[in-house]
Amino acid sequence: GIQVEQSPPDLILQEGANSTLRCNFSDSVNNLQWFHQNPWGQLINLFYIPSGTKQNGRLSATTVATERYSLLYISSSQTTDSGVYFCAGRTGNQFYFGTGTSLTVIP
Amino acid sequence: EAEVAQSPRYKITEKSQAVAFWCDPISGHATLYWYRQILGQGPELLVQFQDESVVDDSQLPKDRFSAERLKGVDSTLKIQPAELGDSAMYLCASSYTGGEAFFGQGTRLTVV
Incomplete structure (x- = not known):
């Protein structure tokens, strides 16, 4: 299977700051998703983004499929943005998750 | 809005006992996934169904775990006997074939 590397592993921000999260894949994927895991453990869909750029409010994502990476941008962060962010890429039938x-986000 | 339903939300069981989890995918989704997530790690695929057929169970510990999706709709994941190392979050997801995956709320299992 493919390896999915996410960086940074940990990030602490002051409320209102911006941040960029990165996801690198060891091989090509044919679709890619970003998730936010809430404090209760549920994975909430943020973006389904095989390529290109999408925006949803303060969040946006860009996937450069030819270079095997994706970026998640969070602007004007809020305390409710706290949690774990995962990317996952599909190749063949399988979804592979990063760590x-x-x-x-601190007030 | 359609959601993936899972039950129970929480389960505490003694080691060596049997435990079962249930998942009802979004209507029309042919693909159903069961993932296990250990605290501090990303989800790992246990089994993937396409309709009622298993397409990938390479990471499923088949000596104690079993999964079925008899009518190609809802699914059950069973562990027998449970071990302490099985304590984890068990996540179910569904998608149209090759499409965006949606996750349920998960079942948090604690084996004591």
């Missing part, structure tokens, strides 16, 4: 970025 996540743990984000803490």
Whole structure:
């Protein structure tokens, strides 16, 4: 299977700051998703983004499929953005998850 | 809005006992996944169904774990006997074939 590397592993931000999370894949994927895991453990869909750029409010994502990476941008962070962010890429039938970025936003 | 339903939300069981989890995918989703997530790690695939057929169970510990999706709709994951190392979050997801995956709320299992 493919390896999925997420960086940074941990991130602490002051409320209002911006951040960029990165996801690198060891091989090509044919689709890619970003998730936010809430404190109760549920994975919440943020973006389904095989390529290109999408925006949803304060969050946006860019996937450069030819270079096998994706970026998640969080602007004007809020305390409710805290949690773990995962990317996952599909190749063939399988989804491969990264180990996540743990984000803490302090007031 | 359609959701993936899982039950129970929490389960505490003694080691060597049997435990079962249930998942009802979003209507029309042919692909169903069971993942296990250990604290501090990313989810790992246990088994993947396409309709009622298993397409990948390479990471499923088959000596104690079993999964079925008899009518190609809802699914059950069973562990017998449970071991202390099985304590984890068990996540179910579904998707249209090759499409965006959606996750349920998960079942948090504690084996004592």
